[in-house]
Amino acid sequence: QEQHPSVRSIAQLRASAYRETGERTLDEAVVAATLCAASMVEKYSDFLVQTTNDPSISFGKEQEATKDLMLNVHCGVGVGTLVGLHVSDQSSKSKNAVEQRREFLFLGKPIDQVSDAAEAAKDGQVYVSK
Numbered sequence: 001q002e003q004h005p006s007v008r009s010i011a012q013l014r015a016s017a018y019r020e021t022g023e024r025t026l027d028e029a030v031v032a033a034t035l036c037a038a039s040m041v042e043k044y045s046d047f048l049v050q051t052t053n054d055p056s057i058s059f060g061k062e063q064e065a066t067k068d069l070m071l072n073v074h075c076g077v078g079v080g081t082l083v084g085l086h087v088s089d090q091s092s093k094s095k096n097a098v099e100q101r102r103e104f105l106f107l108g109k110p111i112d113q114v115s116d117a118a119e120a121a122k123d124g125q126v127y128v129s130k
Contacts, residue, residue: 048068074126076119080109082111084104087105088102089102
């Protein structure tokens with residue numbers, strides 16, 4: 001059976017996701033984001049974090065400052081159109097960047113998708129929204 005020209009295999013999408021130049025299709029971008037998330041999950045799940053012996057640092061009542069901690073990661077991937085909004089305090093006369101307030105906000109359905117997918121994913125998993 002012959003495939004439609006727009007249908008590509010996972011291997012083809014994976015190869016194109018690592019392209020360094022040119023524009024990507026949405027499918028390629030999703031694969032690239034998912035591979036990135038899977039790489040982070042693989043590298044940092046069950047990652048031992050050694051804590052300090054400094055008694056002034058506390059991790060809560062149930063953990064002592066000298067206890068080693070295990071880092072586990074799960075990720076969610078969302079797909080769609082985002083709007084980026086740069087908010088800054090232009091009224092400040094100071095040239096010191098520390099004194100100026102700046103934020104960059106992302107808005108759109110993919111933000112909710114990422115939240116839902118990450119909530120559904122368990123430690124060591126990557127979920128992608130539909």
